Amino acid sequence: MRLLLWWGGRALVSAATLLGVSILIFAAVRMMPGGFAETVLGPFATADQKAALAEQYGLDQPIPAQYWHWLSAVVTGDFGTSMISRTPVADELGARLPVTAELTLIAIAVALLAGVPLGVLTAVRARPGGGGAAGRLLSGLGVSVPEFVLAALTVFLFSRYALGLRAGGHVPFGEDPAGNLRSMILPALVLSIFALSATARTTRDAVLNVLVEPYVTAAVARGERPSSIVLHHVLRNAAAPVVTLTATIAAYLLGGALIVEYAFNLPGIGSFIVQAITRRDYAVVQAGVLLAAAVFIVMNMLVDLAVGLIDPRLGTEAGGK
Incomplete structure (x- = not known):
């Protein structure tokens, strides 16, 4: 109750x-x-x-x-009519939502699938007196470099040299799934750099905090294998900060998608809102920002639920409060 x-x-x-x-x-x-x-x-x-x-x-x-x-x-679900195109804003956003959603989901997947193992690895292999310095340096660079710099550099390199991936434009998934992936992988990788670095750094810190807990020491004393200790004792207890970070990452990726979509000429919501701002298309800007805020709020609520399932102690504390 x-x-x-x-x-x-x-x-x-x-x-x-x-x-x-x-x-x-x-x-x-x-x-x-x-x-x-x-x-x-x-x-x-x-x-x-x-x-x-x-x-x-x-x-x-x-x-x-x-x-x-x-x-x-x-x-009532009516976001108004675009003052420029004279079409319903909901239809305009609905046509562009799949592009932004695909871009964001790929970036989140890359950040989690690469960032979490990297964070666990650097934490487990850390040594006193400078262990994990290389991982901290790389994560610091990833967090510091702006998207527009990475996007501009990537577009230049893949446009100047034939490296096998598209550096601009969009291919709908229904027309050519392979071509769609080739057109989305570069912008998704650029968008995921910050999220990957932040995930790796947060995972590393969370794992280091868990490794000094008494139950981990007891598992070591019982002679359990290191891989078993990490899987059964460390990951679940270190997962709460990483899951909480996911909501912040999702909000950041929605904001970063504005720059990436514009740089790679993707017909997503981000580039659509940028055009609407320059044209003072009030209805589009209002609906787009409100949609982004709603996504962020829903993500936070889902993260709270997930954290409560991962660590029931946190869910009990939240229910008590």
């Missing part, structure tokens, strides 16, 4: 967070210099032309009235 109440409280907090995000993004897009009328009509448009365009899209109404009209529609 306590756990159900806790989840109910989390749901209310999540709803309040989404409401706050909606207010902030609605106000922010209207505070950007150069409104929709100036962007569409140009600098030489007359006042009457600007007024007519504002009236056509309801931009002449008070800001609170505009927000209430938009929020009421969003609650």
Whole structure:
């Protein structure tokens, strides 16, 4: 019962967070210099032309009235109509969501499948007085190098030299699955570098903390094999910080996808939002940011559930609180 109440409280907090995000993004897009009328009509448009365009899209109404009209529609699933393409925003986002979802999922898979074993390996082989220095150096570089630098360098190398992978453009999965993978692997690898480094570093620290626990020492004293100790005693107890990090990584990858999609010319949500910002397409920007916030909040709730299943002590503490 306590756990159900806790989840109910989390749901209310999540709803309040989404409401706050909606207010902030609605106000922010209207505070950007150069409104929709100036962007569409140009600098030489007359006042009457600007007024007519504002009236056509309801931009002449008070800001609170505009927000209430938009929020009421969003609650019913209507994200409005793109002010540029005149098509429903939900259809536009739905057409681009598979590209961003595939890019993000591949990047998360690479980060977890490579980062977790690398973190465990560097922790198990660490020695006092400098052990694991190479792993810390590589993870530090991976965290520090920006995506746009890696993306630009990758596009240049794979465009200049025939290295077997596409460095731009997108092939739909339904048309050519192999071609789709070739077009997505490079941007996914670029996007995963930060997440991989952060995962490896977090896993290493978590494993090092678990290795000094008494039950690990007892397992060593019983003569258990190192591989058995790692699998049965270390990984599960060290998994909670890594799982928690996954939610943060997912949010970061959604943000990093903006740059990667633009650099590799992928028709995803990120590049679509960038274009909408430059065109002051308010409905698209609002819906895109709200969708990203909703994904992040849902990921956090799922991570809380997963952590409670991995370590029941944490779930009990959460239910008690």
